[in-house]
Amino acid sequence: MTLIGKLYGHILQPQTKVIMSVAALSNLEIDLLPFEYGVTNQSPEFIQKFPLGKVPAFESLNGFKLTEGAAIARYVSSLVPDAGLLGRNAEETALVDQWVHFTEFEIHMDASMIYAGAGLNMLPGYNADRHKWHEERIVRSLRFLDNYLEKRPSGLLVNDNITLADIFLAVAIQRVGQTACGTAEREQTYPHVFAHYAKVMSEEKIKAVFGEPEFIEERLVCN
Structure with a gap:
Protein backbone atom coordinates (compact mmCIF):
# COMPACT_ATOMS: atom_id res chain seq x y z
CA MET A 1 0.00 0.00 0.00
CA THR A 2 1.16 3.52 -0.81
CA LEU A 3 1.35 6.03 2.04
CA ILE A 4 -0.25 9.34 1.02
CA GLY A 5 -0.39 11.32 4.26
CA LYS A 6 -1.81 11.55 7.75
CA LEU A 7 -5.26 12.08 9.17
CA TYR A 8 -6.28 13.78 12.38
CA GLY A 9 -9.50 12.25 13.64
CA HIS A 10 -11.01 9.44 15.70
CA ILE A 11 -11.83 6.09 14.11
CA LEU A 12 -15.28 6.19 15.74
CA GLN A 13 -16.03 9.45 13.93
CA PRO A 14 -18.28 8.59 10.95
CA GLN A 15 -16.42 10.68 8.37
CA THR A 16 -13.12 9.21 9.51
CA LYS A 17 -14.57 5.75 8.87
CA VAL A 18 -15.46 6.79 5.32
CA ILE A 19 -12.02 8.24 4.61
CA MET A 20 -10.16 5.21 5.95
CA SER A 21 -12.49 2.86 4.03
CA VAL A 22 -11.87 4.73 0.79
CA ALA A 23 -8.12 4.53 1.35
CA ALA A 24 -8.30 0.79 2.03
CA LEU A 25 -10.35 0.09 -1.11
CA SER A 26 -7.85 2.12 -3.16
CA ASN A 27 -4.85 0.31 -1.63
CA LEU A 28 -3.66 3.58 -0.17
CA GLU A 29 -2.34 4.07 3.34
CA ILE A 30 -3.21 6.98 5.60
CA ASP A 31 -1.54 7.34 8.96
CA LEU A 32 -4.38 7.83 11.46
CA LEU A 33 -2.70 9.73 14.27
CA PRO A 34 -3.49 9.28 17.98
CA PHE A 35 -6.22 11.80 18.72
CA GLU A 36 -7.90 13.28 21.79
CA TYR A 37 -10.78 15.61 21.02
CA GLY A 38 -10.40 19.06 22.53
CA VAL A 39 -6.71 18.47 23.12
CA THR A 40 -5.07 17.39 19.86
CA ASN A 41 -7.19 19.70 17.72
CA GLN A 42 -6.58 22.66 20.03
CA PHE A 58 -5.79 15.64 6.32
CA GLU A 59 -2.20 16.50 5.48
CA SER A 60 -0.49 14.88 2.50
CA LEU A 61 3.17 13.95 2.26
CA ASN A 62 3.85 17.10 0.25
CA GLY A 63 2.09 19.35 2.78
CA PHE A 64 -1.29 19.69 1.06
CA LYS A 65 -3.91 20.31 3.77
CA LEU A 66 -7.62 19.64 3.61
CA THR A 67 -10.56 19.71 6.01
CA GLU A 68 -14.23 18.68 5.76
CA GLY A 69 -14.75 14.93 5.74
CA ALA A 70 -16.59 14.70 2.42
CA ALA A 71 -13.92 16.76 0.66
CA ILE A 72 -11.14 14.59 2.08
CA ALA A 73 -12.95 11.38 1.11
CA ARG A 74 -13.56 12.67 -2.41
CA TYR A 75 -9.92 13.72 -2.78
CA VAL A 76 -8.65 10.31 -1.67
CA SER A 77 -11.16 8.61 -3.99
CA SER A 78 -9.83 10.64 -6.92
CA LEU A 79 -6.25 9.43 -6.46
CA VAL A 80 -6.98 5.96 -7.85
CA PRO A 81 -9.59 6.36 -10.62
CA ASP A 82 -9.49 2.63 -11.43
CA ALA A 83 -11.04 1.91 -8.03
CA GLY A 84 -14.24 3.42 -9.42
CA LEU A 85 -15.25 5.11 -6.19
CA LEU A 86 -16.37 8.27 -8.00
CA GLY A 87 -18.18 6.41 -10.77
CA ARG A 88 -17.18 5.61 -14.33
CA ASN A 89 -18.25 8.78 -16.13
CA ALA A 90 -19.40 12.35 -15.48
CA GLU A 91 -23.03 11.35 -14.93
CA GLU A 92 -22.14 8.69 -12.38
CA THR A 93 -19.79 11.09 -10.61
CA ALA A 94 -22.64 13.59 -10.34
CA LEU A 95 -24.86 10.86 -8.89
CA VAL A 96 -22.18 9.98 -6.35
CA ASP A 97 -22.08 13.61 -5.25
CA GLN A 98 -25.88 13.76 -5.12
CA TRP A 99 -26.14 10.73 -2.84
CA VAL A 100 -23.29 11.88 -0.60
CA HIS A 101 -25.07 15.19 0.02
CA PHE A 102 -28.44 13.48 0.47
CA THR A 103 -27.01 11.02 2.95
CA GLU A 104 -25.20 13.63 5.02
CA PHE A 105 -27.99 16.20 5.22
CA GLU A 106 -31.19 14.15 4.99
CA ILE A 107 -30.24 11.12 7.11
CA HIS A 108 -26.98 11.33 9.00
CA MET A 109 -27.47 14.78 10.46
CA ASP A 110 -30.82 13.84 12.02
CA ALA A 111 -29.64 10.45 13.25
CA SER A 112 -26.65 12.12 14.88
CA MET A 113 -28.90 14.61 16.66
CA LEU A 123 -27.95 18.34 23.91
CA PRO A 124 -29.40 20.98 26.25
CA GLY A 125 -33.03 21.65 25.42
CA TYR A 126 -33.50 18.42 23.49
CA ASN A 127 -37.12 17.38 23.97
CA ALA A 128 -39.89 15.17 22.60
CA ASP A 129 -40.94 17.67 19.93
CA ARG A 130 -37.42 18.05 18.61
CA HIS A 131 -36.97 14.27 18.71
CA LYS A 132 -40.16 13.78 16.70
CA TRP A 133 -39.03 16.31 14.10
CA HIS A 134 -35.73 14.47 13.53
CA GLU A 135 -37.54 11.12 13.42
CA GLU A 136 -40.00 12.36 10.80
CA ARG A 137 -37.18 13.60 8.59
CA ILE A 138 -35.45 10.23 8.82
CA VAL A 139 -38.66 8.32 8.06
CA ARG A 140 -39.29 10.45 4.98
CA SER A 141 -35.77 9.86 3.68
CA LEU A 142 -35.67 6.14 4.45
CA ARG A 143 -39.01 5.51 2.73
CA PHE A 144 -37.72 7.22 -0.39
CA LEU A 145 -34.41 5.37 -0.18
CA ASP A 146 -35.94 1.95 0.43
CA ASN A 147 -38.20 2.36 -2.59
CA TYR A 148 -35.23 3.43 -4.72
CA LEU A 149 -33.01 0.54 -3.63
CA GLU A 150 -35.79 -1.99 -4.18
CA PHE A 168 -21.37 7.43 3.05
CA LEU A 169 -24.80 5.81 3.12
CA ALA A 170 -23.49 2.84 5.09
CA VAL A 171 -21.99 5.05 7.79
CA ALA A 172 -25.26 6.99 8.05
CA ILE A 173 -27.33 3.81 8.26
CA GLN A 174 -25.03 2.46 10.95
CA ARG A 175 -25.99 5.50 13.02
CA VAL A 176 -29.68 5.09 12.12
CA ALA A 195 -29.68 -5.00 2.84
CA HIS A 196 -27.58 -2.25 1.26
CA TYR A 197 -25.72 -1.81 4.54
CA ALA A 198 -25.07 -5.56 4.72
CA LYS A 199 -23.82 -5.60 1.14
CA VAL A 200 -21.35 -2.80 1.78
CA MET A 201 -20.20 -4.54 4.96
CA SER A 202 -19.56 -7.72 2.97
CA GLU A 203 -16.47 -5.93 1.68
CA GLU A 204 -13.95 -6.99 4.32
CA LYS A 205 -11.80 -3.88 3.97
CA ILE A 206 -14.77 -1.69 4.87
CA LYS A 207 -16.02 -3.97 7.63
CA ALA A 208 -12.59 -3.86 9.26
CA VAL A 209 -12.83 -0.06 9.48
CA PHE A 210 -16.49 0.18 10.51
CA GLY A 211 -16.38 -2.44 13.26
CA GLU A 212 -19.49 -3.95 14.81
CA PRO A 213 -22.71 -2.05 14.06
CA GLU A 214 -24.04 -2.07 17.65
CA PHE A 215 -27.62 -1.93 16.41
CA ILE A 216 -30.37 -1.54 19.00
CA GLU A 217 -33.46 -3.72 19.46
CA GLU A 218 -35.86 -0.82 20.03
CA ARG A 219 -35.57 2.66 18.56
CA LEU A 220 -34.64 5.44 20.96
CA VAL A 221 -37.43 7.50 22.47
CA CYS A 222 -37.45 10.86 24.19
CA ASN A 223 -39.87 11.37 27.07
Missing part, protein backbone atom coordinates in the same frame (compact mmCIF):
# COMPACT_ATOMS: atom_id res chain seq x y z
CA SER A 43 -2.81 22.31 20.20
CA PRO A 44 -0.74 25.18 18.75
CA GLU A 45 0.72 22.85 16.11
CA PHE A 46 -2.73 21.77 14.94
CA ILE A 47 -4.24 25.27 14.97
CA GLN A 48 -1.32 26.56 12.94
CA LYS A 49 -2.17 24.04 10.24
CA PHE A 50 -5.96 24.04 10.62
CA PRO A 51 -7.08 27.33 12.24
CA LEU A 52 -10.70 26.28 12.87
CA GLY A 53 -9.63 23.22 14.84
CA LYS A 54 -11.99 20.97 12.89
CA VAL A 55 -11.59 17.25 12.37
CA PRO A 56 -11.15 15.16 10.39
CA ALA A 57 -8.21 17.02 8.90
CA ILE A 114 -31.01 11.75 18.04
CA TYR A 115 -27.84 9.94 19.08
CA ALA A 116 -26.52 12.97 20.95
CA GLY A 117 -29.88 14.09 22.33
CA ALA A 118 -31.73 10.89 23.24
CA GLY A 119 -28.82 8.45 23.35
CA LEU A 120 -26.15 10.42 25.17
CA ASN A 121 -28.24 13.23 26.73
CA MET A 122 -25.67 15.74 25.54
CA LYS A 151 -35.62 -1.16 -7.88
CA ARG A 152 -31.83 -1.39 -8.09
CA PRO A 153 -30.72 -4.84 -9.37
CA SER A 154 -27.29 -4.36 -7.80
CA GLY A 155 -28.68 -3.13 -4.50
CA LEU A 156 -26.20 -0.24 -4.71
CA LEU A 157 -26.79 3.45 -5.29
CA VAL A 158 -25.03 4.30 -8.56
CA ASN A 159 -23.76 1.25 -10.45
CA ASP A 160 -22.78 -2.36 -9.83
CA ASN A 161 -19.77 -1.49 -7.70
CA ILE A 162 -19.36 0.15 -4.32
CA THR A 163 -18.82 3.88 -4.71
CA LEU A 164 -18.11 6.69 -2.29
CA ALA A 165 -21.87 7.25 -2.09
CA ASP A 166 -22.46 3.71 -0.82
CA ILE A 167 -19.85 4.14 1.90
CA GLY A 177 -29.53 1.50 13.34
CA GLN A 178 -28.18 2.79 16.64
CA THR A 179 -30.91 5.40 17.06
CA ALA A 180 -34.05 5.56 14.92
CA CYS A 181 -34.47 1.94 13.79
CA GLY A 182 -34.86 -1.07 16.00
CA THR A 183 -35.07 -4.67 14.84
CA ALA A 184 -38.63 -4.33 13.50
CA GLU A 185 -37.81 -1.26 11.42
CA ARG A 186 -34.62 -2.80 10.05
CA GLU A 187 -36.23 -6.09 9.05
CA GLN A 188 -39.76 -5.07 8.10
CA THR A 189 -39.99 -1.36 7.30
CA TYR A 190 -36.70 -0.66 5.51
CA PRO A 191 -35.37 -4.06 4.41
CA HIS A 192 -33.68 -2.77 1.25
CA VAL A 193 -31.87 -0.01 3.11
CA PHE A 194 -30.38 -2.45 5.59
Whole structure:
Protein backbone atom coordinates (compact mmCIF):
# COMPACT_ATOMS: atom_id res chain seq x y z
CA MET A 1 0.00 0.00 0.00
CA THR A 2 1.16 3.52 -0.81
CA LEU A 3 1.35 6.03 2.04
CA ILE A 4 -0.25 9.34 1.02
CA GLY A 5 -0.39 11.32 4.26
CA LYS A 6 -1.81 11.55 7.75
CA LEU A 7 -5.26 12.08 9.17
CA TYR A 8 -6.28 13.78 12.38
CA GLY A 9 -9.50 12.25 13.64
CA HIS A 10 -11.01 9.44 15.70
CA ILE A 11 -11.83 6.09 14.11
CA LEU A 12 -15.28 6.19 15.74
CA GLN A 13 -16.03 9.45 13.93
CA PRO A 14 -18.28 8.59 10.95
CA GLN A 15 -16.42 10.68 8.37
CA THR A 16 -13.12 9.21 9.51
CA LYS A 17 -14.57 5.75 8.87
CA VAL A 18 -15.46 6.79 5.32
CA ILE A 19 -12.02 8.24 4.61
CA MET A 20 -10.16 5.21 5.95
CA SER A 21 -12.49 2.86 4.03
CA VAL A 22 -11.87 4.73 0.79
CA ALA A 23 -8.12 4.53 1.35
CA ALA A 24 -8.30 0.79 2.03
CA LEU A 25 -10.35 0.09 -1.11
CA SER A 26 -7.85 2.12 -3.16
CA ASN A 27 -4.85 0.31 -1.63
CA LEU A 28 -3.66 3.58 -0.17
CA GLU A 29 -2.34 4.07 3.34
CA ILE A 30 -3.21 6.98 5.60
CA ASP A 31 -1.54 7.34 8.96
CA LEU A 32 -4.38 7.83 11.46
CA LEU A 33 -2.70 9.73 14.27
CA PRO A 34 -3.49 9.28 17.98
CA PHE A 35 -6.22 11.80 18.72
CA GLU A 36 -7.90 13.28 21.79
CA TYR A 37 -10.78 15.61 21.02
CA GLY A 38 -10.40 19.06 22.53
CA VAL A 39 -6.71 18.47 23.12
CA THR A 40 -5.07 17.39 19.86
CA ASN A 41 -7.19 19.70 17.72
CA GLN A 42 -6.58 22.66 20.03
CA SER A 43 -2.81 22.31 20.20
CA PRO A 44 -0.74 25.18 18.75
CA GLU A 45 0.72 22.85 16.11
CA PHE A 46 -2.73 21.77 14.94
CA ILE A 47 -4.24 25.27 14.97
CA GLN A 48 -1.32 26.56 12.94
CA LYS A 49 -2.17 24.04 10.24
CA PHE A 50 -5.96 24.04 10.62
CA PRO A 51 -7.08 27.33 12.24
CA LEU A 52 -10.70 26.28 12.87
CA GLY A 53 -9.63 23.22 14.84
CA LYS A 54 -11.99 20.97 12.89
CA VAL A 55 -11.59 17.25 12.37
CA PRO A 56 -11.15 15.16 10.39
CA ALA A 57 -8.21 17.02 8.90
CA PHE A 58 -5.79 15.64 6.32
CA GLU A 59 -2.20 16.50 5.48
CA SER A 60 -0.49 14.88 2.50
CA LEU A 61 3.17 13.95 2.26
CA ASN A 62 3.85 17.10 0.25
CA GLY A 63 2.09 19.35 2.78
CA PHE A 64 -1.29 19.69 1.06
CA LYS A 65 -3.91 20.31 3.77
CA LEU A 66 -7.62 19.64 3.61
CA THR A 67 -10.56 19.71 6.01
CA GLU A 68 -14.23 18.68 5.76
CA GLY A 69 -14.75 14.93 5.74
CA ALA A 70 -16.59 14.70 2.42
CA ALA A 71 -13.92 16.76 0.66
CA ILE A 72 -11.14 14.59 2.08
CA ALA A 73 -12.95 11.38 1.11
CA ARG A 74 -13.56 12.67 -2.41
CA TYR A 75 -9.92 13.72 -2.78
CA VAL A 76 -8.65 10.31 -1.67
CA SER A 77 -11.16 8.61 -3.99
CA SER A 78 -9.83 10.64 -6.92
CA LEU A 79 -6.25 9.43 -6.46
CA VAL A 80 -6.98 5.96 -7.85
CA PRO A 81 -9.59 6.36 -10.62
CA ASP A 82 -9.49 2.63 -11.43
CA ALA A 83 -11.04 1.91 -8.03
CA GLY A 84 -14.24 3.42 -9.42
CA LEU A 85 -15.25 5.11 -6.19
CA LEU A 86 -16.37 8.27 -8.00
CA GLY A 87 -18.18 6.41 -10.77
CA ARG A 88 -17.18 5.61 -14.33
CA ASN A 89 -18.25 8.78 -16.13
CA ALA A 90 -19.40 12.35 -15.48
CA GLU A 91 -23.03 11.35 -14.93
CA GLU A 92 -22.14 8.69 -12.38
CA THR A 93 -19.79 11.09 -10.61
CA ALA A 94 -22.64 13.59 -10.34
CA LEU A 95 -24.86 10.86 -8.89
CA VAL A 96 -22.18 9.98 -6.35
CA ASP A 97 -22.08 13.61 -5.25
CA GLN A 98 -25.88 13.76 -5.12
CA TRP A 99 -26.14 10.73 -2.84
CA VAL A 100 -23.29 11.88 -0.60
CA HIS A 101 -25.07 15.19 0.02
CA PHE A 102 -28.44 13.48 0.47
CA THR A 103 -27.01 11.02 2.95
CA GLU A 104 -25.20 13.63 5.02
CA PHE A 105 -27.99 16.20 5.22
CA GLU A 106 -31.19 14.15 4.99
CA ILE A 107 -30.24 11.12 7.11
CA HIS A 108 -26.98 11.33 9.00
CA MET A 109 -27.47 14.78 10.46
CA ASP A 110 -30.82 13.84 12.02
CA ALA A 111 -29.64 10.45 13.25
CA SER A 112 -26.65 12.12 14.88
CA MET A 113 -28.90 14.61 16.66
CA ILE A 114 -31.01 11.75 18.04
CA TYR A 115 -27.84 9.94 19.08
CA ALA A 116 -26.52 12.97 20.95
CA GLY A 117 -29.88 14.09 22.33
CA ALA A 118 -31.73 10.89 23.24
CA GLY A 119 -28.82 8.45 23.35
CA LEU A 120 -26.15 10.42 25.17
CA ASN A 121 -28.24 13.23 26.73
CA MET A 122 -25.67 15.74 25.54
CA LEU A 123 -27.95 18.34 23.91
CA PRO A 124 -29.40 20.98 26.25
CA GLY A 125 -33.03 21.65 25.42
CA TYR A 126 -33.50 18.42 23.49
CA ASN A 127 -37.12 17.38 23.97
CA ALA A 128 -39.89 15.17 22.60
CA ASP A 129 -40.94 17.67 19.93
CA ARG A 130 -37.42 18.05 18.61
CA HIS A 131 -36.97 14.27 18.71
CA LYS A 132 -40.16 13.78 16.70
CA TRP A 133 -39.03 16.31 14.10
CA HIS A 134 -35.73 14.47 13.53
CA GLU A 135 -37.54 11.12 13.42
CA GLU A 136 -40.00 12.36 10.80
CA ARG A 137 -37.18 13.60 8.59
CA ILE A 138 -35.45 10.23 8.82
CA VAL A 139 -38.66 8.32 8.06
CA ARG A 140 -39.29 10.45 4.98
CA SER A 141 -35.77 9.86 3.68
CA LEU A 142 -35.67 6.14 4.45
CA ARG A 143 -39.01 5.51 2.73
CA PHE A 144 -37.72 7.22 -0.39
CA LEU A 145 -34.41 5.37 -0.18
CA ASP A 146 -35.94 1.95 0.43
CA ASN A 147 -38.20 2.36 -2.59
CA TYR A 148 -35.23 3.43 -4.72
CA LEU A 149 -33.01 0.54 -3.63
CA GLU A 150 -35.79 -1.99 -4.18
CA LYS A 151 -35.62 -1.16 -7.88
CA ARG A 152 -31.83 -1.39 -8.09
CA PRO A 153 -30.72 -4.84 -9.37
CA SER A 154 -27.29 -4.36 -7.80
CA GLY A 155 -28.68 -3.13 -4.50
CA LEU A 156 -26.20 -0.24 -4.71
CA LEU A 157 -26.79 3.45 -5.29
CA VAL A 158 -25.03 4.30 -8.56
CA ASN A 159 -23.76 1.25 -10.45
CA ASP A 160 -22.78 -2.36 -9.83
CA ASN A 161 -19.77 -1.49 -7.70
CA ILE A 162 -19.36 0.15 -4.32
CA THR A 163 -18.82 3.88 -4.71
CA LEU A 164 -18.11 6.69 -2.29
CA ALA A 165 -21.87 7.25 -2.09
CA ASP A 166 -22.46 3.71 -0.82
CA ILE A 167 -19.85 4.14 1.90
CA PHE A 168 -21.37 7.43 3.05
CA LEU A 169 -24.80 5.81 3.12
CA ALA A 170 -23.49 2.84 5.09
CA VAL A 171 -21.99 5.05 7.79
CA ALA A 172 -25.26 6.99 8.05
CA ILE A 173 -27.33 3.81 8.26
CA GLN A 174 -25.03 2.46 10.95
CA ARG A 175 -25.99 5.50 13.02
CA VAL A 176 -29.68 5.09 12.12
CA GLY A 177 -29.53 1.50 13.34
CA GLN A 178 -28.18 2.79 16.64
CA THR A 179 -30.91 5.40 17.06
CA ALA A 180 -34.05 5.56 14.92
CA CYS A 181 -34.47 1.94 13.79
CA GLY A 182 -34.86 -1.07 16.00
CA THR A 183 -35.07 -4.67 14.84
CA ALA A 184 -38.63 -4.33 13.50
CA GLU A 185 -37.81 -1.26 11.42
CA ARG A 186 -34.62 -2.80 10.05
CA GLU A 187 -36.23 -6.09 9.05
CA GLN A 188 -39.76 -5.07 8.10
CA THR A 189 -39.99 -1.36 7.30
CA TYR A 190 -36.70 -0.66 5.51
CA PRO A 191 -35.37 -4.06 4.41
CA HIS A 192 -33.68 -2.77 1.25
CA VAL A 193 -31.87 -0.01 3.11
CA PHE A 194 -30.38 -2.45 5.59
CA ALA A 195 -29.68 -5.00 2.84
CA HIS A 196 -27.58 -2.25 1.26
CA TYR A 197 -25.72 -1.81 4.54
CA ALA A 198 -25.07 -5.56 4.72
CA LYS A 199 -23.82 -5.60 1.14
CA VAL A 200 -21.35 -2.80 1.78
CA MET A 201 -20.20 -4.54 4.96
CA SER A 202 -19.56 -7.72 2.97
CA GLU A 203 -16.47 -5.93 1.68
CA GLU A 204 -13.95 -6.99 4.32
CA LYS A 205 -11.80 -3.88 3.97
CA ILE A 206 -14.77 -1.69 4.87
CA LYS A 207 -16.02 -3.97 7.63
CA ALA A 208 -12.59 -3.86 9.26
CA VAL A 209 -12.83 -0.06 9.48
CA PHE A 210 -16.49 0.18 10.51
CA GLY A 211 -16.38 -2.44 13.26
CA GLU A 212 -19.49 -3.95 14.81
CA PRO A 213 -22.71 -2.05 14.06
CA GLU A 214 -24.04 -2.07 17.65
CA PHE A 215 -27.62 -1.93 16.41
CA ILE A 216 -30.37 -1.54 19.00
CA GLU A 217 -33.46 -3.72 19.46
CA GLU A 218 -35.86 -0.82 20.03
CA ARG A 219 -35.57 2.66 18.56
CA LEU A 220 -34.64 5.44 20.96
CA VAL A 221 -37.43 7.50 22.47
CA CYS A 222 -37.45 10.86 24.19
CA ASN A 223 -39.87 11.37 27.07
